[in-house]
Amino acid sequence: MMQACWELLIDTLFYNGKGRIHWLASSRGWIQDLGTGKPPKHLLAKKKINLEGHEIFPGWIDSHVHLYLLGSKKYELDVGFCSSQDELLEILKGEVTPKTSGLEVCGWKGSELSLFLLDQVSSCIPIIVRRVDEHAVWVNTCLLKKANILKKYPTGFLADKAMKHLEPFRPKVSPHEIEAALMEAEIQLLSDGITSVHDMATELLPLKTLITLMQQKKMNLRVSCALYGKEACNAFPKPQVNLFNHHLNIRAKKIFIDGALGSRGAWLSSPYEDSPGHCGTPLSTEKELVSTIRKALQNQFQLIFHVLGDQASIFVLEILNTYFSPKEVRDRRFRFEHLEVCHPKVLPLMKKFGIIASVQPWHIVSDRPWLEKRLGKKRMNTVGIFDKMKKKGIPLCGGSDTPIEPHDPRLVKKFVHFYTVGGAYAEFSEDTKGTLEIGKLADFSVRSKEKTEMTVVGGEVVYAR
Ligand SMILES: [Zn+2]
Numbered sequence: 001m002m003q004a005c006w007e008l009l010i011d012t013l014f015y016n017g018k019g020r021i022h023w024l025a026s027s028r029g030w031i032q033d034l035g036t037g038k039p040p041k042h043l044l045a046k047k048k049i050n051l052e053g054h055e056i057f058p059g060w061i062d063s064h065v066h067l068y069l070l071g072s073k074k075y076e077l078d079v080g081f082c083s084s085q086d087e088l089l090e091i092l093k094g095e096v097t098p099k100t101s102g103l104e105v106c107g108w109k110g111s112e113l114s115l116f117l118l119d120q121v122s123s124c125i126p127i128i129v130r131r132v133d134e135h136a137v138w139v140n141t142c143l144l145k146k147a148n149i150l151k152k153y154p155t156g157f158l159a160d161k162a163m164k165h166l167e168p169f170r171p172k173v174s175p176h177e178i179e180a181a182l183m184e185a186e187i188q189l190l191s192d193g194i195t196s197v198h199d200m201a202t203e204l205l206p207l208k209t210l211i212t213l214m215q216q217k218k219m220n221l222r223v224s225c226a227l228y229g230k231e232a233c234n235a236f237p238k239p240q241v242n243l244f245n246h247h248l249n250i251r252a253k254k255i256f257i258d259g260a261l262g263s264r265g266a267w268l269s270s271p272y273e274d275s276p277g278h279c280g281t282p283l284s285t286e287k288e289l290v291s292t293i294r295k296a297l298q299n300q301f302q303l304i305f306h307v308l309g310d311q312a313s314i315f316v317l318e319i320l321n322t323y324f325s326p327k328e329v330r331d332r333r334f335r336f337e338h339l340e341v342c343h344p345k346v347l348p349l350m351k352k353f354g355i356i357a358s359v360q361p362w363h364i365v366s367d368r369p370w371l372e373k374r375l376g377k378k379r380m381n382t383v384g385i386f387d388k389m390k391k392k393g394i395p396l397c398g399g400s401d402t403p404i405e406p407h408d409p410r411l412v413k414k415f416v417h418f419y420t421v422g423g424a425y426a427e428f429s430e431d432t433k434g435t436l437e438i439g440k441l442a443d444f445s446v447r448s449k450e451k452t453e454m455t456v457v458g459g460e461v462v463y464a465r
Contacts (some may be wrong), residue, residue, distance in 0.1 A: 013107050220462040
């Protein structure tokens with residue numbers, strides 16, 4: 001028998017896996033070789049890692065997360081567990097001490113609140129209750145007075161753009177708190193085998209913190225940002241990609257066309273079933289949008305549109321069709337986020353302009369209990385039409401919208417291909433991510449039946465159970 005007369009020095013050899021791939025060799029963060037059976041003898045590894053018979057999967061790409069919000073949840077009071085307004089009232093009352101200067105809680109899933117209820121908690125400290133979808137809040141009279149908006153919002157309910165009025169009265173977060181939140185978010189995501197995320201609506205301060213963490217090599221997660229807010233967009237007027245060894249992409253901008261269904265801010269083509277005459281609220285005018293799109297195309301930014309209601313996507317597509325050429329738009333891979341309610345008539349135009357459908361399957365599961373109330377029975381066939389999109393040849397990517405929904409991709413097993421090749425295409429990384437192949441990034445997770453045993457980013461073990 002011939003003996004291999006040459007040797008190849010590699011950084012790390014992962015061996016004893018099962019499934020489609022049994023071993024994988026990585027060097028400098030990239031896949032050097034991989035295969036089934038026993039690793040070839042000519043591979044000389046500086047480090048060897050035994051996968052103990054567990055299966056290797058490509059690193060998941062979660063195409064819709066809110067990194068900072070996810071991490072900051074750990075430090076916030078989440079009232080998502082409250083089953084009634086009375087329970088919420090008790091909790092809020094329990095939080096108020098003589099030293100409390102303001103109270104803000106998140107995650108409220110219950111019915112509409114009243115000013116009367118929150119005023120019972122306190123008449124002299126500002127109180128904010130954030131709805132679980134982060135698109136609406138309820139506040140008390142004290143805060144309405146402070147912000148000088150009592151006349152404009154007499155019910156204490158503020159959605160989407162109106163929430164801006166409250167900014168000056170909310171506690172300022174320090175860079176240190178942002179850093180802690182981002183690190184916390186990273187730990188949670190890596191432990192689910194997620195190696196890349198698309199961060200939706202990244203504002204300047206979190207982005208700067210992210211960059212500092214990456215400079216200090218403290219962050220292993222790969223992040224593609226969708227810039228949000230004037231400050232962030234001005235600070236990054238041109239796309240910057242593959243920074244810090246493919247850990248950071250800044251090439252997208254997030255645009256909100258409408259709000260959320262829960263707070264009836266999503267823009268529908270016909271009125272809400274439970275609010276006659278009301279179709280939701282567009283957050284952008286035609287003129288604004290044309291100018292935003294023109295600028296983005298000039299600077300080669302990808303645009304990521306929040307379009308929850310069917311009218312929101314119709315609006316964007318009609319503008320694209322009137323003012324822009326399919327070729328220039330297709331090259332930028334514009335994305336529609338959520339598309340939870342989507343009229344099938346938009347699919348041909350989505351295809352024409354190469355729009356990616358970025359969907360969050362778990363939303364449909366968790367919204368189901370009240371969705372029919374908002375939409376009415378007839379319209380339920382426009383909810384979650386992912387199969388129709390796929391059939392039409394529209395590229396799909398998948399995300400969780402964490403922390404609004406759980407981020408474990410195994411919850412949406414049927415859709416996990418959205419989390420691999422779909423996610424890679426949506427961030428222009430199909431040459432480096434999405435599948436395990438020679439020459440791609442060595443990003444993967446190793447899993448037993450129920451659990452993520454290990455997560456590897458760039459050939460380094462970044463999480464082990
Ligand atoms: Zn979101």
